[in-house]
Amino acid sequence: MNDLSSPLHSLKVTCTNCSLRELCLPIGLNRDEMAQLDAVIRQSRRFKRGEYLFRTGDGFRSLYAVRTGYFKTCVSSRDGREQATGFYMSGELMGLDGISANTHGCDAIALEDSDVCELPFSRMESLGRDIPSLQHHFFRLMSREIVRDQSVMLLLGNMKAEERLAAFLLNLSQRLASRGFAANDFILRMSREEIGSFLGLKLETVSRTLSKFQQQGWIRVDHKHIQLLRPEELKALVAGCSQANSAG
């Protein structure tokens, strides 16, 4: 299926003294290299639900990786329309858009009480010069974000409401499963409006489509609590419209 997720979750390292590193730092670093990384990564910072990690236009200094909790990023138009550009869970990296102009290009907001690791970019950049695999890892992370954005474009440009929502639910499910959580029973961290903002739909359409899925017996909806009763039906719904890649 399409990967609408952030680009970090599949890489793991053996070092476990920081949960972040399990998820987001490259394999293949020796003891000395790990120590250098340790010296650069800043202690985590806590954010309450609704707090901004950064805002559009803020000076760019660091990337941020979610340690616990959830964030969304979004861009806004002058007349106030909001487009959520991503939802981020543990291990996922935010702020890559800030490098180009030395200014953050979107807002990042905590969806619940959360904390993040700060990665000062210029120091990561110079460390990358000493540690080629680290440099390569950052290129891969940025590239992965671009790939994710492309599949979001496919979703926004070509899919119908039911397909978008099915793809969204399956994407969440897969990312949660890869973190060891239940794939078919989870809590939505975002409102209907925020889901709609990400999927290019109005909140009423999100609500109606969830109800429709429930009426068909494919899912169970209890406010933010979602159970996937027939994930295979959702998969069938998105099979046709999902990206045809080398693996398909």
Next chain:
Amino acid sequence: MNDLSSPLHSLKVTCTNCSLRELCLPIGLNRDEMAQLDAVIRQSRRFKRGEYLFRTGDGFRSLYAVRTGYFKTCVSSRDGREQATGFYMSGELMGLDGISANTHGCDAIALEDSDVCELPFSRMESLGRDIPSLQHHFFRLMSREIVRDQSVMLLLGNMKAEERLAAFLLNLSQRLASRGFAANDFILRMSREEIGSFLGLKLETVSRTLSKFQQQGWIRVDHKHIQLLRPEELKALVAGCSQANSAG
């Protein structure tokens, strides 16, 4: 206005023996560093209209910068829906999505007879370790692609057909102007269907919307020949829905 363009066009260097470098390589390289770059960049390759530069699933080895001509990139779903993810003109870079999986994530197709410079990625990567400003430049290019993708998401998720098309025309106009071409009189290199594929619209809607703009006296349409008669009206149309950034 939103920047829907590819991320290279604004950087220029004084070296002029290769038109590519005027547009896409970083400033601040000394003579020796330029020589190292020369040794890595491959001679240009020619492509006829309709030819593929690369396809989804092809092994990733190189980035490609347009020297002359025009390309589009697009992703496709299994059931054949196409989403154009970008149009590329001279100096703009394609293939950044391939880094993440060592496999190209989209198709790149020449819109007319074109030629490109090939940048073998692993050699650029190692060169980046010796030339920090080059490394930083590549991070900026990738970040800029992410920023561009975000504004496309805003377009696809929130704008109406007229707004999308106005934003598209103004974006083309601005990129052409930055290359020394007329801003208000140009030839579309892509079909109505390809424009629609990029904007998340059907070709009939693109055609109708162009006709509407023409009836209002804002533009003149003669097949692929477009003249912007009242670009300020188009700008007014997209003013509200364009991204609110630090500069606005």
Next chain:
DNA sequence: AGGCTTGCTTGACAGGTGTCAATGCGAATC
């Protein structure tokens, strides 16, 4: 506990865009 706020659901309706179809125009081919 009561009232308020916020978010969600559901319905009726409207409007924008997609779909289908016919026609026209231009470029390429023979």
Next chain:
DNA sequence: GATTCGCATTGACACCTGTCAAGCAAGCCT
């Protein structure tokens, strides 16, 4: 120069989603 094919334009109509509105449930505050 005639024919064919691809692309574009335009119209009629349908349908999906947005808009507006009402009602409901849960959580929060006093």
